[in-house]
Amino acid sequence: MNNRWIGIPSGLKDELGQETARLGGIGRRVISALAASGFTQIQTPVLEYYDLFIHAGLPLPQEAILKTEDRAGRMCVMRPDSTIPAARVAATKLRGDERPLKLSYEQPVFRVQPDGKIAKYAQAGIEYIGAGGSDTDIEVLRLLLGTLRGIGLETLHLEIGHAGLIRAFLPELGLSEDSQADLLHAFERRNFAVVGDILAQCGSREEAEGLYNLVMLSGAGDCGGGTKPIQNARARRILDELNALIRALSGEDAALDCAMVSRMDYYTGLIFRVYAPGASREIAVGGRYDALMEKFGQAEPAIGFVLDIDALSGLEAVCHE
Amino acid sequence: MNNDALLRIAVTKGRLLEKSIGMFERAGADCAALRAPGRRLTLPVLGNIPFEVVLAKAPDVITYVEHGVCDFGIVGKDTILELGSSFYEVLDLRFGACRFVLAVPDGTDFFGGLRHRTVATKYPNVTRNFLEKKGVDADIVKIEGSVELAPILGLADGIVDIVETGGTLRENGLAPIEDVAYVSARLIANIAAVKTKKALVTDFINMCKGAL
Numbered sequence: 001m002n003n004r005w006i007g008i009p010s011g012l013k014d015e016l017g018q019e020t021a022r023l024g025g026i027g028r029r030v031i032s033a034l035a036a037s038g039f040t041q042i043q044t045p046v047l048e049y050y051d052l053f054i055h056a057g058l059p060l061p062q063e064a065i066l067k068t069e070d071r072a073g074r075m076c077v078m079r080p081d082s083t084i085p086a087a088r089v090a091a092t093k094l095r096g097d098e099r100p101l102k103l104s105y106e107q108p109v110f111r112v113q114p115d116g117k118i119a120k121y122a123q124a125g126i127e128y129i130g131a132g133g134s135d136t137d138i139e140v141l142r143l144l145l146g147t148l149r150g151i152g153l154e155t156l157h158l159e160i161g162h163a164g165l166i167r168a169f170l171p172e173l174g175l176s177e178d179s180q181a182d183l184l185h186a187f188e189r190r191n192f193a194v195v196g197d198i199l200a201q202c203g204s205r206e207e208a209e210g211l212y213n214l215v216m217l218s219g220a221g222d223c224g225g226g227t228k229p230i231q232n233a234r235a236r237r238i239l240d241e242l243n244a245l246i247r248a249l250s251g252e253d254a255a256l257d258c259a260m261v262s263r264m265d266y267y268t269g270l271i272f273r274v275y276a277p278g279a280s281r282e283i284a285v286g287g288r289y290d291a292l293m294e295k296f297g298q299a300e301p302a303i304g305f306v307l308d309i310d311a312l313s314g315l316e317a318v319c320h321e
Numbered sequence: 322m323n324n325d326a327l328l329r330i331a332v333t334k335g336r337l338l339e340k341s342i343g344m345f346e347r348a349g350a351d352c353a354a355l356r357a358p359g360r361r362l363t364l365p366v367l368g369n370i371p372f373e374v375v376l377a378k379a380p381d382v383i384t385y386v387e388h389g390v391c392d393f394g395i396v397g398k399d400t401i402l403e404l405g406s407s408f409y410e411v412l413d414l415r416f417g418a419c420r421f422v423l424a425v426p427d428g429t430d431f432f433g434g435l436r437h438r439t440v441a442t443k444y445p446n447v448t449r450n451f452l453e454k455k456g457v458d459a460d461i462v463k464i465e466g467s468v469e470l471a472p473i474l475g476l477a478d479g480i481v482d483i484v485e486t487g488g489t490l491r492e493n494g495l496a497p498i499e500d501v502a503y504v505s506a507r508l509i510a511n512i513a514a515v516k517t518k519k520a521l522v523t524d525f526i527n528m529c530k531g532a533l
Binding site for chain 1: 388390406407409446510511513514516
């Protein structure tokens with residue numbers, strides 16, 4: 001007998017019994033906590049035009065995006081990201097709404113893994129549009145940590161970085177585009193042997209040393225005290241901002257990570273990740289994307305974060321009622 | 322993820338295990354259990370920083386570290402290039418060094434001519450990336466055992482493989498014509514472990530660094 005109709009695509013799963021309640025429960029509680037802080041829930045289509053994500057500069061390779069066509073033959077994708085659709089909505093249908101615009105969402109994203117499996121990630125998050133500045137950054141970080149505490153997580157470790165920090169050094173380094181990409185990748189992977197190799201072949205020794213000092217002399221990738229003064233003016237300004245942010249978050253376990261490289265090209269400023277004991281990956285990520293809205297004809301600053309519901313549902317500390 | 326107070330390290334069985342034990346012993350650790358594992362699957366290593374070792378095949382080392390069931394892994398750069406995605410590569414341990422090369426039957430012109438080429442390898446992803454960079458279209462055939470056999474049998478125009486001395490290549494009439502990458506053992510770390518067990522993780526990295 002042919003049983004091919006009975007399976008489901010590799011990588012996807014049926015959510016049954018307790019699991020349905022767990023995943024749904026976390027999302028619902030997050031959304032209602034965010035509603036109490038003034039965030040309105042939106043839902044965007046699971047299929048969107050491929051062109052939208054290309055226009056917005058989503059950096060995923062095309063093989064990582066699950067594609068199909070609509071009946072007219074236009075290429076569509078299974079939503080690979082929720083920030084870009086939220087920005088689209090904010091710049092079009094909600095263009096006339098009062099700013100800052102506070103949107104929340106609870107919806108999955110889909111990706112294709114390198115091995116060809118389809119991956120569905122359950123996510124909930126916010127987009128806070130039309131408000132810039134460090135006060136908003138602090139408000140959003142506090143909201144993020146508060147939301148995680150609200151679902152039972154007491155011990156949280158926040159790391160902050162800046163999408164422009166390492167990039168501030170790139171123009172002076174005289175590296176080819178390939179080497180720049182390799183350098184950023186090596187930072188992301190904490191592959192300091194490769195970082196050293198690439199910086200050794202740089203035209204500008206002084207800038208290369210500045211970058212090396214910034215990240216290396218301070219241990220495994222973070223930059224506390226003890227480093228030599230940074231000459232690069234833009235990097236120095238960014239570091240001052242980040243240090244001020246850490247001070248403003250007193251009472252929280254927050255640290256600077258100078259080697260943090262943004263995975264999404266739309267991030268322009270602050271980027272952050274949250275870790276919790278027992279979770280084998282970040283439970284929340286986010287950042288500021290002040291140039292994305294402009295691509296939809298509505299230049300305004302914005303910041304957002306997203307919680308990884310799958311990672312949260314595996315934690316004992318998360319209460320599931 | 323595993324116990325917060327104890328580090329667990331996945332070590333690649335075989336050649337790299339012997340060298341890893343040497344490194345741990347130079348750091349003053351007692352590796353008696355590791356030297357005589359018997360049927361035990363998790364092996365305690367005693368010393369200033371006590372930790373637990375699991376022995377695994379190279380691809381499994383990466384899987385364990387990515388999933389966070391092991392904090393660290395010791396694995397060859399060849400396997401990292403082929404399979405790796407999300408972990409920190411914190412140290413080049415410098416042992417297990419070898420070359421990753423494209424080798425062809427001695428005297429043949431691999432890059433010349435217009436014919437479609439076939440390359441045999443245990444590392445299809447590495448080979449695909451390398452050939453893409455070189456602008457060469459080729460069929461890649463995955464071979465599990467002795468890759469050197471493929472050109473002899475007429476299955477492939479060349480092979481991509483790791484080479485220690487080059488002796489096996491020469492004996493089979495093959496000559497390396499391009500270096501694909503430099504390979505050595507690496508210490509890799511689970512990202513969340515680095516963030517949430519910072520002191521312990523830093524001590525372990527420094528211990529390995531000091532014993533290189």
